[in-house]
């Protein structure tokens with residue numbers, strides 16, 4: 001499975017790494033691509049182990065907003 005989330009508030013490389021790292025810690029996440037220029041976070045994952053809601057929570061815990 002692959003999903004692209006619209007994440008607001010990432011403005012520097014550290015933001016990018018915080019979001020990427022928080023997602024990579026989740027069981028079931030296989031790959032994460034972050035573009036701070038387009039606000040897009042694309043996650044490759046296995047939906048048996050992880051849900052979109054869990055991904056959103058992980059990002060929000062880092063202090064960023066998930067629009068979609």
Ligand code: 9UX
Pocket residue numbers: 009010011012013014015
């Ligand atoms: Mo960079 Mo991001 O100084 O919240 S870590 S803007």
